[in-house]
Amino acid sequence: MTFRRTILPLLLAAVALLAGCGKKTGTAAGPAALVKVRFQTDWFPQPEHGGYYQALAKGYYAAEGLDVEILPGGPNAQVMSAVAIGRAELGMTNGDDVIVAVARGVPVKMVGAEMQRDPQGILFHTDHPLRDLKDLEGKTLMAGAGSTWLEVARKKLGVKFNLLPLVGDLARFMNDKTFVQQCFVTNEPFFARERGASVGALLIASDSYEPYRVMFTSQKFLAEHPDVVAKFVRASVKGWVDYLGGDPAPANQLLATKRNDLSPEFMAYSIKAMNDYKLVSGDPAKGEFAGQLTAARLQKQIALLQEVGVLDKPVAVGDVATFEFIPKP
Amino acid sequence: MKKIPPLWLWVLPVVSGLLFVALWYGVRTASGLQSWILPTPMEILTAAWQEKARLLAAAGNTAVGALVGFLLAGTLGFATSLLLGVSRSLRAGLYPWLLVLQMTPVIVLTPIIMLWAGPGLPGIVTVTWLISFFPIVANMTQGLLSTDMNHVALFRMANATRVQEMLLLRVPSAMPYYLAGLRIAATLAPIGAIFGEYMVGNSSGGTGGLGFLVYSYNTQIKIPALFATALTSCLLGFIFVAAVSWLNRAVLHKWHDSFERNDH
Numbered sequence: 001m002t003f004r005r006t007i008l009p010l011l012l013a014a015v016a017l018l019a020g021c022g023k024k025t026g027t028a029a030g031p032a033a034l035v036k037v038r039f040q041t042d043w044f045p046q047p048e049h050g051g052y053y054q055a056l057a058k059g060y061y062a063a064e065g066l067d068v069e070i071l072p073g074g075p076n077a078q079v080m081s082a083v084a085i086g087r088a089e090l091g092m093t094n095g096d097d098v099i100v101a102v103a104r105g106v107p108v109k110m111v112g113a114e115m116q117r118d119p120q121g122i123l124f125h126t127d128h129p130l131r132d133l134k135d136l137e138g139k140t141l142m143a144g145a146g147s148t149w150l151e152v153a154r155k156k157l158g159v160k161f162n163l164l165p166l167v168g169d170l171a172r173f174m175n176d177k178t179f180v181q182q183c184f185v186t187n188e189p190f191f192a193r194e195r196g197a198s199v200g201a202l203l204i205a206s207d208s209y210e211p212y213r214v215m216f217t218s219q220k221f222l223a224e225h226p227d228v229v230a231k232f233v234r235a236s237v238k239g240w241v242d243y244l245g246g247d248p249a250p251a252n253q254l255l256a257t258k259r260n261d262l263s264p265e266f267m268a269y270s271i272k273a274m275n276d277y278k279l280v281s282g283d284p285a286k287g288e289f290a291g292q293l294t295a296a297r298l299q300k301q302i303a304l305l306q307e308v309g310v311l312d313k314p315v316a317v318g319d320v321a322t323f324e325f326i327p328k329p
Numbered sequence: 330m331k332k333i334p335p336l337w338l339w340v341l342p343v344v345s346g347l348l349f350v351a352l353w354y355g356v357r358t359a360s361g362l363q364s365w366i367l368p369t370p371m372e373i374l375t376a377a378w379q380e381k382a383r384l385l386a387a388a389g390n391t392a393v394g395a396l397v398g399f400l401l402a403g404t405l406g407f408a409t410s411l412l413l414g415v416s417r418s419l420r421a422g423l424y425p426w427l428l429v430l431q432m433t434p435v436i437v438l439t440p441i442i443m444l445w446a447g448p449g450l451p452g453i454v455t456v457t458w459l460i461s462f463f464p465i466v467a468n469m470t471q472g473l474l475s476t477d478m479n480h481v482a483l484f485r486m487a488n489a490t491r492v493q494e495m496l497l498l499r500v501p502s503a504m505p506y507y508l509a510g511l512r513i514a515a516t517l518a519p520i521g522a523i524f525g526e527y528m529v530g531n532s533s534g535g536t537g538g539l540g541f542l543v544y545s546y547n548t549q550i551k552i553p554a555l556f557a558t559a560l561t562s563c564l565l566g567f568i569f570v571a572a573v574s575w576l577n578r579a580v581l582h583k584w585h586d587s588f589e590r591n592d593h
Contacts, residue, residue, distance in 0.1 A: 044532045044541070074531040075544070076443045087447065169547045171366065191549050195365060206399045260383065261534040 033226055034067035040088035041073045045258035046268035047212035048119065048186055049092075051280070055239025057250035072258060084108055089221050090232055094118055096148050096210035096310070099302055102320045103311050107219040110321035111295045112233040114240070115213035116282030117205035119274070120149065121185035122297045123170075125177045126198045132206065135302045136180070142172070143182035151308035152209045170195075185277055190269040203277050209304065210297060213279075214321075222322070233325040238293035240280050244271060288328035293321055368553035376553035377560060384538060384561045391538035392565060394450060395522035398457025399569070402514055405458070406465030407507065413466070414473030414503075415495060424470075431463040434519075439528040449531050453538070456525030461514035465507070472506025473499045505585055508577045515573040519566045539565070 009030055029296070041049050052070055055061050061068040072217045073079065080101050083091040090111070095118075098110050122141070124130045140162040143150060153159045166182055170192055173181045183189065185201040192199045205211060215236060217229055243251050252267050274280055282288025295317045305311040333341075350370050357367050364372055377384065393483040409427075413420045435442075435456055446455040478498045484494045524539025537545075539562050581587065 044537070044544070071448075072531040074448060074529070074541075075527065076439055076529050077448065078440065078443050081444055085444070118529075170550055171552075174365070176552070187548070195550050259541075259545075260536055263547070 028100065034062065034065055035225075037061075037068045037090065037228060037232055038068050038071055038088040039053065039068055039232070040071045040079045040082045040091035042077050042079050042091075042093055043073045045070075045255050046071050046262065047248075047252070047255065047267045048184065048185075048274075050243040050248060050255070050267075050271065051240025052092075052236055053239075053251035053254045054243035054248065055235045055256045057201070058239070058242065060235040060238050060242075061232070064235045066228065066231055066235065068232070068235075080106060080108065083216065083218050086218065086220070089225075090215055090217045091228070092213065092215050092297070094215045095298070095301065096305060098214060098216050099298075099305060099320050100310060103313060103315045108216050109219055109222055109319075110212075110214040110216045110293060110298075111222070111229050111325050112215045112237065112291045113212045114215055114236075114324075115274075115279040116288050116290075116292070117203065117277070117279055118211040118213050119184045119186045119277070119279055120147075120204045120211075121183050121201040122180050122204060123173065123183040123188050123192065123199055123201050124180045127177050128180075128201050129200060130180060130202045132202070133157055134159055139158060139178070139180055140164060141180050141182070142166050146307070148211070148310050149204045149209055151310060152304065155308045156208060156304075173322070186270040186273040186279075189273070190266050203224055211301065212293060212297075214293070226325075230325045233291065234327045236328050241290050244275055291326050292329075293323060293326060295321075295323065338524050365550050365552040373556040373560065376551070377557035380557060383542065384539075384557060386536040387539045387542050387558075388561050389521070389541070389566050390536060391519065391522050391526065391562075392568075394453040394520040394525060394538060395457055395569065397450075398454045398513060398521060398525075399461055399518035400551055401454065401458045402461040402465055403511060406462050406469060406510065406514075409466050410469035410473060410507075411495065411500075413470045414499060415491070416492065420470075427463065427466060430446045430459070435459050435524070436528070440491075441528045448529055452529035453522055453525035455519035456529065457518050460521035460524070461517040464513040464517070465510035468510030468513070469507045472503025475506070476502045477478070486590055504580055505587070508573070508580060512573050512577065516566060516568040519569055521561065523562055535541075 039052060041052070043049075045053070049070070052068075056068055056070060071082075079088075079091040079093045080097060082088045083323060084101075084106050092114050095110065095113075098108060101108055102324065122130055122136070122143075131135065133149075134157060135158050142164040144166045145163070150163065153161075164269050165205075170181070170188060172196055173179050174192065175193060181188075183201060185203055189199050189201045216232060222229055239251075248267070248271055252264070255262060255267070282290070282292065298317045298321055300313060302311065302317065306314060355368060356362075357369055359399060360367070368376070409423075413423060430523055438459070439452075439456070442452050442455050442459075446452045473495075480498055480502070481494065484498050489497070522538065523540045523543075526538040527543060528540075530540050532541050542558045543555065546552070546558060
């Protein structure tokens with residue numbers, strides 16, 4: 001009520017004023033044949049989005065007839081709402097987020113995998129190594145308070161540890177050799193090593209907990225433009241395979257124009273980590289390939305989320321994902 | 330109170346500043362802390378010089394967000410105060426809701442701002458506006474109500490209309506209040522813009538604003554550069570306040586008591 005009466009009109013006025021001076025006018029100027037697609041990422045542009053930038057830079061999207069705009073994310077990126085309300089046609093996020101959103105009634109659906117395993121990891125000093133989640137027993141850990149994997153470690157593996165809220169810097173970690181901290185295996189280890197620490201990173205994804213990173217869209221867009229979704233997924237997966245297996249320079253150059261604080265060494269490290277941990281390609285021995293989503297793994301993940309109490313009611317695999325757009329390897 | 334000689338007004342801050350820097354170096358040497366925990370002032374200045382291109386571009390982006398938000402707060406604040414000043418019932422009806430708006434912490438509203446205004450500049454401007462709007466309304470409204478009753482009586486005797494009374498008497502006499510509100514808003518606007526960038530910003534323009542640099546330097550453990558970002562933010566704040574002080578002088582110095590006294 002208070003929002004309606006005071007904030008909303010004032011906000012709308014502010015937005016209207018801004019919209020007047022900020023919006024580009026008319027899409028008629030672009031090539032008429034290309035279909036405009038906005039893709040929302042979850043954070044500031046970074047190598048973990050490299051496949052999409054590679055597809056853009058090498059013209060894979062254009063070859064499919066798509067004019068793709070990659071929207072940078074950031075803190076509070078709210079990828080889920082952006083896609084659900086149509087501010088972007090497609091987005092990327094952790095697979096668990098889509099499962100939970102669907103269970104809460106948000107009309108979205110996964111359409112392909114970006115990564116077979118989420119790059120979430122735990123950063124440790126090599127003097128006190130972690131081999132698996134059970135080694136967290138008795139440790140003090142800094143991690144995102146709501147993270148699903150914490151519940152898995154506690155309730156499913158029975159591990160006990162002290163939890164500190166994640167604040168995003170490495171100061172305490174650098175100062176304490178027994179300290180461990182949640183990280184992206186593709187990111188923090190590089191900066192800790194650059195400051196002279198000897199560190200390792202344990203990938204949290206394991207046989208008991210395997211979250212995908214996924215591309216998803218709204219159910220409305222999926223129903224109205226399945227052809228566009230198919231083209232986007234196909235070109236994106238092609239971009240990812242090329243970014244990690246071929247020459248990443250086109251995407252890296254594009255990333256450098258989006259933000260100027262990423263060093264070439266960091267980008268090279270991040271790409272190497274994505275390859276070393278087989279994040280995108282998956283494990284060929286298990287029959288995994290880039291872009292793949294399987295109903296069996298999603299079913300297992302849904303059951304796990306329910307078991308640890310993240311999901312309060314069951315959802316059907318068919319409601320959270322569709323498998324028709326996944327390109328053959 | 331004893332009068333301080335004019336020279337001392339310059340000497341004392343320099344002395345306290347030098348003492349502070351000496352203490353800083355002392356703590357650093359005595360504690361043996363590394364540069365990425367407590368950089369020395371020299372390391373911070375060096376980082377500022379090395380990162381000057383990035384810092385300047387970011388300060389420019391932040392200044393745009395702060396300025397747009399500030400101007401929006403200045404104009405909408407002015408208009409809102411006129412509404413509140415013109416009628417007792419409007420004031421009674423609207424003021425509590427303005428208080429609700431002010432009491433709600435912006436941090437709670439950020440996800441909503443993100444959803445409605447959108448990421449990047451629109452969101453940043455909305456946050457800046459929210460933070461700097463209220464002091465302007467509160468001051469200006471108080472100013473409109475504080476008009477000298479003798480002047481009001483004079484206007485009424487001359488059969489002035491309410492519009493004339495508002496525009497020719499109340500608004501000019503409320504100017505010192507409005508400008509005081511603007512000065513508070515000027516200190517808040519750059520803070521609001523940096524906070525907005527930190528909460529709803531992105532790296533737009535290839536550099537982002539100062540709020541983006543906080544993320545960037547922090548995750549990359551470039552702590553001296555983080556201190557340099559703080560220094561840059563502080564300078565930006567001073568520029569905003571200086572601009573409004575200049576405006577304050579330009580509007581008031583011919584007639585207002587606060588300036589007349591300096592002439593004697």
